[in-house]
Amino acid sequence: MQKATIFRIIATVGILGTVLYEIVTNTNTLYIKIVQAVFMVILWTALAVDRYQHNKSKRELKKDLFLVGCLHYQALQ
Numbered sequence: 001m002q003k004a005t006i007f008r009i010i011a012t013v014g015i016l017g018t019v020l021y022e023i024v025t026n027t028n029t030l031y032i033k034i035v036q037a038v039f040m041v042i043l044w045t046a047l048a049v050d051r052y053q054h055n056k057s058k059r060e061l062k063k064d065l066f067l068v069g070c071l072h073y074q075a076l077q
Contacts, residue, residue: 002050011040011042011043011046012043014039015040018035045065045068047064051064
């Protein structure tokens with residue numbers, strides 16, 4: 001199994017776990033939002049790396065990582 005696939009699985013399970021915890025406990029804390037943002041960044045980065053492994057375009061990788069950075073900044077706002 002490739003590292004990008006492992007990170008995608010971990011991030012997806014982490015996101016689902018935090019969402020289920022948020023629903024079950026009926027809580028909306030800053031800690032949960034930060035954990036969700038971290039898992040999203042891991043997922044987006046793994047998807048960008050996986051895409052780079054398939055098309056080998058450094059320009060596309062730079063664009064994807066720039067978008068990951070922008071989305072991470074927006075997620076923490």
